[in-house]
Structure formats: structure tokens, C-alpha cells
Amino acid sequence: MAEDSCKSLSVKDFMAGEQVCIFYGERSNADLLVHNGFVYEDNIHDRVGIQLGVSKSDRLYQMKEKLLTTLGVSA
Numbered sequence: 001m002a003e004d005s006c007k008s009l010s011v012k013d014f015m016a017g018e019q020v021c022i023f024y025g026e027r028s029n030a031d032l033l034v035h036n037g038f039v040y041e042d043n044i045h046d047r048v049g050i051q052l053g054v055s056k057s058d059r060l061y062q063m064k065e066k067l068l069t070t071l072g073v074s075a
Helices: 029-036 061-070
Strands: none
Touching: none
């Protein structure tokens, strides 16, 4: 039977009227906004992903690529 509800399980019993808190995980504000519809002002897990790379026109490209490969990082 389908219901318009969400069921959660707890590792402890709660008293009627007791506050229940939900842990959303260590998520950035972007993840929280997209998946849950809110952001947290003092979110210590907020972050921005930045993709970096080495230009193939860099005269030191081969040396940098070798070093990055040694470190297990893609150029």
C-alpha cells in the first residue's frame, strides 16, 4: 500500500512530543539545497569543487605530467 509519508527508524525510543533530529550527512550547501531544499549558514562542510589541470602548451608539461602521474593524479 502506497502512503504519502516517510518512515524512519531509530536506535532509541522517543517520548511523545520529544524533538527528533535528522542528520543529513556531511554535505555542502549546494547538495543540501538540491536534495533537501535548504542551506545551513554556518555549514563547516560547505565547499566548492575546482577542476585543475596542466596545459599541454606549458613548456614544462611533460615534467609536470610525470610528477602528477607519480603522485597518482591525472594531468
